[in-house]
Amino acid sequence: MSHILTRPESAVDAAAVTFDRVGKSFPAHHGAHVHEVLRDVTFTVRPGEIVSVLGPSGCGKSTLLRAVAGLGTASEGEVRIDDSVVREIDPRCAVGFQEPRLLPWRSVARNVALGLPHGTPAREGKQRVAQLLELVGLSHHANHRPAEISGGMAQRASLARALARNPRVLLLDEPFGALDALTRIRMQDLLLDVHRADPTTVLMVTHDVEEALVLSDHVVVLARETATGPATIAEIISPELARPRSREDSEITALRAHLLALLGVER
Amino acid sequence: MSTHDTSSAAPRSSDGASREAAGVTAVATLSDDAVKRSGASPAAAAPDDAAREPGSPAPANSRTRPGALRKSWAVGLIGLILPVLLVLVWHTFSTNGTFSPVQLPRPSAVLAAGWELLQSGDLWLHVGISTQRVIVGFLIGSGLGLLLGALLGLSPWARAIGSPTIGALRAVPSLAWVPLLLLWVGIGENSKVTLVAIGAFFPVYTTVSAALRHVDRHLIEAARSFGLRGVKLFTTVQLPAVLPSVISGLRLALAQAWLFLVAAELLGSSMGLGFLLTDSQNNGRTDRLLLAIVLLAVLGKLTDALLGVFERWTQRRWSVAGTR
Incomplete structure (x- = not known):
């Protein structure tokens, strides 16, 4: 499988993403109280970096991602892509x-x-789709319907669809979480291939510690100080290893133990 | 229908059987499954075996249908067995003295009555005017049903404002409108067409608004994240998702249209199949009465078959199983 992806001429460079004192609260089920999920999250993703957000379920990881995409809004603070507020x-x-x-x-x-992207000429669009399908290894299934392909193939198609937008920021919300272990590793390799060919900014939410460590330039760890309190950044870990990284690398295993302890899992 | 299971690999619903049902209706019966399928959207119809090996044939009809029924002409012939039997039984009971000719005329007498009406030209008059009333009323009623159903299905505000009122109007029995319609619209064509339109409106309105509310929100959100909105979002996601429900609604509406037509014609008309019914009753012409009933059955089935053709076209166009 060749992984040469030519960016169309209209493509623009990767963008930076800045979270500035972002917080999120939801109305509580009863009463006028609000349930604060996330507080004071501040960090910056530099253009072209892969950054993972790691944390226990329900801590507001997806909220951060949705705030970048504009699918949801933060209750406090703001999210900026380059210099403009989302x-x-x-x-x-x-x-x-x-x-x-x-x-x-x-x-x-x-x-x-x-x-x-809106307004892509038909011929250019067709070429781009064919190229992306080749990239994710789905050329032979271009005319299949989603019900006729496996879950892993569907997830690859979903990734290709996101890449078709020539995003300056690629947001991935636990993209490989529902896949089996083998398919997940293949998808992670594919993501790295894609990123090498087209180094856009990638912000990824995951609950898989190993996935975060193998893929990311920085791992943002969210944690709650009390059982019911809001989550905030506990630590940002930056594995300074060249990719592709081995899952058995001693630094990776050490960081994994550290992260699991941080997330409250005893080793 | 409202499952939003975030852990599932494909959008799916509790209605896993709907795809099978769709496959069967495509070739076999034209109307019987319409009710069963109401509310099932293609978005929700992804089969549970989504992780099936690629390239394997879609399990469309082979599992659900015995070998002898794979040919459509065979299905058509088998469907004729029961009507032929019915006519034979009818003939037997009408000739062996179980019923008097006034109660149950022979099938041949009904045919003769039809021939007589055909020669006098009255048959085409009755059939023509009834069909015209049904088609015009159905088009108006189902068109309005589509519009209002879409509006209330898509907009929570419109729903909050309009839904209780429309629900209450739906609860009014159809015949209750007749005196008012006669008073307001007069005894001519308009009152009959209006009643038919009322009959056709509610099935379409109900199925469309309910189906739109239950379109997989995940799909809508994904499409929005790719910049789709407004009309483009509607035609890309919501419309294809509710199309099977729309067609079920249309088929129910057509059946209701014929129902309301007869109601309208029974109560005040000088032509049409409903008039033929009352007129024959008053004159003791049981043969014509039976003729009218047979004609209603045949016409209802024919118009439904036309919708069936439209349904199969949409299934080819928007099938979830592929058309390779």
Whole structure:
């Protein structure tokens, strides 16, 4: 499989993402109280970096991601892409969701085409889709419907759809969480291939410690100080190892033990 | 229908059987499964075996249908067995003295009555005017049903404002409108077409608004994240997702349209199949009465078959199983 991906001429460079004192509260189920989930999250993702957000479930990881995409808003603080504050669905971002979310009545190719930027000429779009399908290894399944391909293939199609947007920021919300272990490793390798060919900014939410360590330039760890309190940044870990990284590397294993302890798992 | 299971690999619903049902209706019966399928959207119809090996044939009909029924002409012939039997039984009971000719005329007498009406030209008049009333009323009613159903299905505000009122209007029995319609619209064509339109409106309105509310929110959000909104979002995600429900609604509406037509014609008309019914009753012409009933059955089935053709076209266009 060749992994040469030519960026179209219209493509723009990777963008920086800044979280500035971001907090999120939800109305509580009863009474006028609000339930604070996230407090005072401040960090910056530099252009072209891969950054993972790690944390226990329900700590607001996805909220951060959705705030970047403009699918949700922060209650406190602001999210900036380069220098502009995100206020609505942002065309500079593309989201890969936890589930593939493909339109079941469209072929794989036409699902990927959905991600093309608005106003892409038909011929250029077709070429780009073919190229992306080649990249994710789905060329032979371009005309299949989502129900006719496996979960891993559907997730690859979802990734291709996100890439079709030429995103300056690629947002991935536990993209490989529902896949089996083997497929997950393949998808992680694929993501690194894609990033090497097209080094856009990648912000990824995961609960898989190893995945975060193998892929990321920085791992942002969210944690709660009390059982019911809001989560905030506990630590930012930066594994300074060249990619691809071995999962058995001694630094990776040491960091894994450290992270698990941080997340409250005894080793 | 409202499952939003974030852990599932493909959008799916509790209605896993709907895809099978769709496959069967495509070739076999035209109307019987319409009710069963109401509310099932293609978005929700992804089969549970989504992780099936690629390239394996879609399990469309082979599992659910015995070998002899794979040919459509065979299905058509088998469907004729029961009507032929019915006519034979009818003939037997009408000739062996169980029923008097006034109670149950022979099938041949009904045919003769039809021939007589055909020659006088009255048959085409009755059939023509009834069909026209049904088609015009159905188009108006289902069109309004689509519009209002879409509006209330998509907009929570419109729903909050309009839904209770429309629900209450739906609760009014159809015949209750007749005196008012006669008073307001008069005894002519308009009152009948209006009643038919009322009958066609509610099935479409109900199925469309309910189906739109239950379109997989994950799909809508994904499409929005790729910059789709407004009309484009509607035609890309919501419309294809609710199309099977829309068609089920249309088929129910067509059946209701014929129902309301007869109600309208029974109560005040000088032509049409409903008039033929009352007129024959008053004149003791049981043969014509039976003829009207047979004609209603045939016409209802024919118009439904036309919708079936439209349904199969949409299934080819938006199938979740592929058309390779």
